[in-house]
Amino acid sequence: MSHGEVTRGTAPEQDASYCGAAMFRRIVGACAVVAFVVLLAPFVLPSRGADLAVRLGGMAAMGFQGGCELWSTPRARGAERRWRLLLLTGWIGVAIGLMITSVRALSLGQNPLPPLSGTEPAYLAFIPSSIAAVLAFPTDPLRPEDEPADTRGTHWKIVTVLDALLLVGSLSLLGWVAVFGPLVRARAPAPAPLGVLLAFGLGCFLLLITVLLVAVFRRPRCKESFVLLGGGLGSITVLLHVSLYFIASGRPEPLQLVASNAVGTMMIGLACIVPPRPPTDRAVCPAAVGLGSAPGGLARWRACWAGWQAGQGPRWARLLLPYVPLAALGVLVAVQMATETHVRASELLGVLLLVLVVLIRQLLTLADNMRLLDRAEQSRRQLRHQALHDPLTGLANRVLFGDRLEHAVARPSRGRLALLFCDLDDFKTVNDTLGHPAGDELLRLAARRLVGCVPPSDTVARLGGDEFAVLLEDETADAEAVGRRVRAAVGAPCRLAGQPCAVQVSIGLAVAEPGSPISSESLLQQADLAMYAAKQRGKDSLVVYGPGLVAHGGSSTARRALHQVLRGDPAGGVLDVLYQPIVDLTHGHPVAYQASTRWRHPILGHLTGEQTVAVAAGAGLSHQLEQVILDRACHDIGRYRRRTGKNVAVYVGVSVARSTRDLPADIETALAASHLPVQALVLRLSETERLDEQAADSLRTCAARGLRLALNGIAGNHNSLLALDELPIGILMFDSSLGGRAAGSGGRADLLRRAVIAFAEDLGLMVIATGVQSRQQARSLARHGCRFALGRLFGPPAALPGAAGRPAA
Secondary structure, X not given: OOHHHHHHHHOOOOOOOOOOHHHHHHHHHHHHHHHHHHHHHHHHOOHHHHHHHHHHHHHHHHHHHHHHHHHHOOOOOOHHHHHHHHHHHHHHHHHHHHHHHHHHHHHOOOOOOOOOOOOOHHHHHHHHHHHHHHHHOOEEEOOHHHOOHHHOOOHHHHHHHHHHHHHHHHHHHHHHHHHHHHHHHHHOOOHHHHHHXXXXXXXXHHHXXXXXXXXXXXXXXXXXXXXXXXXXXXXXXXXXXXXXXXXXXXXXXXXXXXXXXXXXXXXXXXXXOOOOOOOOOOOOOHHHHOOOOOOHHHHXXXXXXXXXXXXXXXXXXXXXXXXXXXHHHHHHHHHHHHOOOOOOHHHHHHHHHHHHHHHHHHHHHHHHHHHHHHHHHHHHHHHHHHHHEOOOOOOEOHHHHHHHHHHHXXXXXXXXXXXXXXXXXXXXXXXHHHOHHHXXXXXXXXXXXXXXHOOOOOEEEEEEOOEEEEEEOOOOOOHHHHHHHHHHHHOOOEEXXXXXXXXOEEEEEEEEOOOOOOOHHHHHHHHHHHHHHHHHOOOOOEEEOOHHHOOOOOOHHHHHHHHHHHHOOHHHOEEEEEEEEEEEOOOOOEEEEEEEEEEEEOOOEEEOHHHHHHHHHHHOOHHHHHHHHHHHHHHHHHXXXXXXXXXXXXXXXXXXXXXXXXXXXXXXXXXXXXXXXXXXXXXXXXXXXXXOHHHHHHHHHHHHOOOEEEEEOOOOOOOHHHHHHHOOOOEEEEEHHHHOOOOOOOHHHHHHHHHHHHHHHHOOOEEEEEOOOOHHHHHHHHHOOOOEEOOHHHOOOEOOOOOOOOOOO
């Protein structure tokens, strides 16, 4: 779009109502010549010629004003037309009055050309129309927030008129009481001329004050036009006041004063045809308006004026200005009454009328304050609603939902809480195929259906995108039944963009039992994990959260958290290495410890070693996890041996799939850092079915350096037997439950246990039975020749006594 098109689009009311800039300059030049001639005439021409020239110049000025108003009014639109039309109405009234005066003068044989003087009652017609035109001139408040939006365009006009009445009334009454009243009473003029003089004086004064109030407290949209209009009206009112002074004093009105009125009249006409400034979107800098090139004093004055308008100055001035002269008038009347000076009833009546105007003004101010308070409260409510609700669906947003969830979890007497986490399946496909408007409609439809599935006491929220959450606080409700109802309601057929659409939703359900120590973040995260599990199970399903979900390799939250904890980031929780004693069954004392891990996460809760290993396998972090356990175990067992003097060993699990060429170097580094002899470390091998030649070579290298290898789970995997031939295994670990948890002296269970133990003895292997739960089971194993065992009977995995601290990074 071109600059000209932008200009035409932004100023539709101005193109036709103004002349061009070049033509305007020529008109101004012509007006200046006429004004110069009219002002010069009283000084160079004889009295009769000067009077005729001044009257002709005045009528020419009147004609010029009316012509400009007639030409511009029909071409302008909106507010630009209104103020011109009001000026034209006043001009027509003055013209009719002057025509009547001319006809009367002709009938009396006098000069039919009336002067632009206060002696002509016809000029009274221009005062009310000029006041209305000034108020109708397009202006803006100095600060938009100072003007109520619902009253913009009328309220400030009423206030301006009241302030002008207060100023004019107070100052006029002051002048009357102090100066003009005694003079008028001394001359005792006729009532009719006195009424005309007072009407002229008060009307002109009211017009002048109105112009000043608008100029000070408003921002005209076309400053040049308002300067000409206000300057013309102001000069005329001032000159008319001077004329009234001469008339009231009985002296002839100077011809130079009458000639000066022509200048103000032409300025009003020029205001109607001022060419507008070209519009611009850029901020106006001081240099653009001449501040930069103005003299130092003028620039400082303009800067001070701009600062005053931008600050609190206009508010205080608007508040105090109308009441200062009223206060002065009250002081004068009080002084008169105190000195027993006669106070006329008309003067007291004037004071009472001004007080009445003040009361009206105060009522308007009070109404303004009430409106401002209402607007502030409404804005506060709207902002709060916008900050806490989703604009598309009207549901609670994540902030409000989190706040309600936190309050529900923290309530001391809370019952059973349930949280549904819903995610629309294949929502991106709807956006891509049917368009974003259809996607928005689907979100609104899902929101309505969710709200319809739960009572009003429960909270339904849109957490973002296509994710919704429902907080069920009714402990008597069947949360799973509600979840199935939500799934059926949201998944009901619908039409989007005129096409039938099948909606599916994956829902995760997390439940917090009464008194359970859970945070709002944990409950939300559990529901999120359950929802992702539902998606991985084929979508359009409901999954209830359980600890086993975390071990699922596809849990992105668990994978991300494990990355964090392995990097040492506190956000990932705490990874503990626990130790379970391996006991010599002959005397019951620990001879070694088996290292395992426990992961404590603020959201996921406590994960067992098996769950942590499963998450690591799914995330490709098995190597890093095993290395952390290896370093920590060597560090802890080294400190334990030095503090207690007990030469115990530590069994650390290593996956055969992880055993690469780096394994021997990693082990040497861990042993050296903890000052632990190689005999104190035993590698407990698992996943032997994935043993390859490279892994076998690494393990043989470790064994050649004095490291012992233990084969774990021989009874659970037949491929473990093959490792006995490939690797220099020295320890055999088997699950004692293979023979049944209830020990007996006969039957197939005892035969199978004796066979495994005998098999290990024939190969020269040390045997360790795992999973020992009872003393009877331990005695049975000892009778069959098994010397070492571990299990719940000898203690659960726990921190190693006397091994506080962690290895340095």
